[in-house]
Amino acid sequence: MEQCSIPPQRTIHTHPIKRDIDIRTSLRYGCTTFVVDNMSELKKFLPYRERVGLLLRLAFSNRYAVVDLSKKFGLDVAEAPAFITKAESLGIRIKGLSFHVGSQSTQPEAHVLAIKRCTALLESIRDGAGAPLSLLDIGGGFPIAYAGFGIDIKPFCAPIRSALKTLPDYVQVIAEPGRFIAAPAMTCLTSVIGKTQRQHRPWYYLDDGVYGSFSGQIFDHARYPIYALKQGARTESVLAGPTCDSIDIITSSIQLPQLEIGDLIIATMMGAYTSATATAFNFIPKTPIAVLNDIKKTIPSMRRIP
Numbered sequence: 001m002e003q004c005s006i007p008p009q010r011t012i013h014t015h016p017i018k019r020d021i022d023i024r025t026s027l028r029y030g031c032t033t034f035v036v037d038n039m040s041e042l043k044k045f046l047p048y049r050e051r052v053g054l055l056l057r058l059a060f061s062n063r064y065a066v067v068d069l070s071k072k073f074g075l076d077v078a079e080a081p082a083f084i085t086k087a088e089s090l091g092i093r094i095k096g097l098s099f100h101v102g103s104q105s106t107q108p109e110a111h112v113l114a115i116k117r118c119t120a121l122l123e124s125i126r127d128g129a130g131a132p133l134s135l136l137d138i139g140g141g142f143p144i145a146y147a148g149f150g151i152d153i154k155p156f157c158a159p160i161r162s163a164l165k166t167l168p169d170y171v172q173v174i175a176e177p178g179r180f181i182a183a184p185a186m187t188c189l190t191s192v193i194g195k196t197q198r199q200h201r202p203w204y205y206l207d208d209g210v211y212g213s214f215s216g217q218i219f220d221h222a223r224y225p226i227y228a229l230k231q232g233a234r235t236e237s238v239l240a241g242p243t244c245d246s247i248d249i250i251t252s253s254i255q256l257p258q259l260e261i262g263d264l265i266i267a268t269m270m271g272a273y274t275s276a277t278a279t280a281f282n283f284i285p286k287t288p289i290a291v292l293n294d295i296k297k298t299i300p301s302m303r304r305i306p
């Protein structure tokens with residue numbers, strides 16, 4: 001964040017579960033906004049109540065999300081008024097609400113419904129005895145075009161924008177888009193290290209697989225758009241990773257031209273939830289990351305890669 005010149009006071013700690021050391025480290029850094037969704041977590045802020053403002057995370061389930069986060073985090077909206085009253089009685093300031101409708105949300109309905117329910121809650125709090133809540137964090141979940149998904153972000157966001165217009169005017173809105181910003185920024189290059197014919201199909205073994213950069217296929221249920229650089233007549237083929245495990249198959253059905261050892265396979269939209277979960281299983285090193293818009297620094301560091 002320092003590198004991005006973002007003042008620490010403008011950052012938020014969004015994980016609903018924190019250790020005391022996490023809170024202290026964040027405060028020392030200058031971050032004073034944290035997220036909570038349960039009473040035990042709220043009480044962790046008693047020693048720091050003079051210094052913090054909290055967001056109460058609410059749960060909204062979403063059948064359109066590839067990863068539904070409401071199973072794990074968020075308080076039920078019906079329990080929110082009592083929670084906020086309890087925080088006030090403890091002298092801990094709840095300054096707003098937050099939610100995350102789940103990652104790769106393919107329809108805007110969940111965002112819209114969550115905003116509407118938060119609007120109703122914020123208005124009921126304003127009409128009550130306590131201090132009004134003035135911040136709404138609408139989280140992430142904004143989708144990208146993976147293989148099989150044709151997402152156009154403008155029509156996706158139109159109903160969300162309309163719903164946001166109904167918020168009381170004293171409420172500031174922030175968002176936490178992750179995948180939408182990060183995913184298109186990275187492209188994976190992997191090369192063929194082995195080939196054979198099995199079950200009447202060409203199999204190509206690559207130097208990266210589901211234990212590496214393609215781990216998001218398992219943890220994140222993502223299907224990355226995959227291409228071969230080479231042109232030519234295509235046949236139904238299999239792409240497998242380099243490890244000894246049979247789960248390490250990237251796709252068992254992809255149209256590819258005939259490839260040779262050393263030929264490149266390209267996967268796009270690889271900037272989110274890929275290298276973060278990659279492992280070095282079987283002593284196969286993780287794929288190095290090269291930053292191409294900083295070419296002077298990148299080329300020498302690429303030469304060092306064994």
Ligand SMILES: Cc1ncc(COP(=O)(O)O)c(C=O)c1O
Nearest residue numbers: 014103104140141176177178179
């Ligand atoms: C608290 C929080 N904010 C933001 C994000 C980013 O979400 P997405 O990549 O779906 O936009 C996540 C992802 O899990 C998250 O847990």
